[in-house]
Amino acid sequence: MKIIDTNIQELQAALCQQFCADIKVSKKNDKLIRVETPFYFSDGDPYQIYLSEIETGGFRVTDMGHTLMQMSYENDIDLLRKGTRGTLLSQIKLELGLQEDDGAFYLNSTLKDIPENILKLGQGITKIQDLTFLNRARVESTFYEDLEERLYHIVDAEKVVQDYVYYNMENADDYPIDYMIPGKEEPLFLFGIGNRDKARLTTIVLERLIRHKASFESLIIFQDFDSIPKNDAKRLMNVAGEMISSLDAKEDLSRKILKRVA
Structure with missing residues (x-):
């Protein structure tokens, strides 16, 4: 019928x-x-x-x-x-x-x-x-908001410099750092990775900093490590310091930050 x-x-x-x-x-x-x-x-x-x-x-x-x-x-x-x-x-x-x-x-x-x-x-x-x-595009947009919120629960906001630029290299403004937190010995540069493009950009920024012998520690926080293509993840791992696979690892994130900040 x-x-x-x-x-x-x-x-x-x-x-x-x-x-x-x-x-x-x-x-x-x-x-x-x-x-x-x-x-x-x-x-x-x-x-x-x-x-x-x-x-x-x-x-x-x-x-x-x-x-x-x-x-x-x-x-x-x-x-x-x-x-x-x-x-x-x-x-x-x-x-x-x-x-x-x-x-x-x-x-x-x-x-x-x-x-x-x-x-x-x-x-x-x-x-x-x-x-x-939320769909993927919206999840990526909220990831950076969630990261900032989580970070400010761990470290006082006045200690955190967002969109930090390391000026001791040419064209420094082209290589922004998501967050800089003064460390016990060296500053901690923190990057959020929401997708493949951000993973590639962060790899370039870290390579540039290393080439200019910048003194720093780095911490990479992924939205979802498994979503990053293997080759891009490998290149980032070669130049990065500590990593957190996702924001779900709250205790690991807090421990790794507090271990390094002043």
Whole structure:
């Protein structure tokens, strides 16, 4: 049977019946009603959606802060509000009319609009959860933001010089260093590697510094070491000092930096 030949009323009735079967409403306590939906987080846990009355009249459709709590098990929630992710989060809230109070996302609603707002909140939770699965281009842009955030958790910001230039060589401005941190004996030059092109550029910068007998230590932090082509990784390894395979290695990053900085 072609879709165009389907009885629209029968199809609508079947869809309504199925959707209604997947929606369950129960009383959680004297102030909250829980709405169970067919929406789930990536780990299989269901979305937590609740209804409560508000003093001004009407109802509040809310996740009671559960979405961010669920995401915090595997993600740094502070990073969700900064840089590219923070911009995207603001866009999601604006697009769907979501409001936020102490980590809880919600929509105020009339009784008539509760079904629509439950769907809106569910859509918002899905989009917010998807911020942890950004496409590659966006992940690369947030990698450098995440690196900076992580670095400033380890070392005081006033000790860090961003886009440092070693002027004791010709055309020095063509060979920028992501970060310079004064070291116990030698300065620490730190580079973030988000892709193959950055790996190649960093190799050139380090080769240039070595050729001019610059005194320094270097630390390379990859977004994902395994994503760098083998030959490019080898060339970088030949001229680099310490390396960190990804920002997930938080303790290793902290240890290697603190071991060297003044």
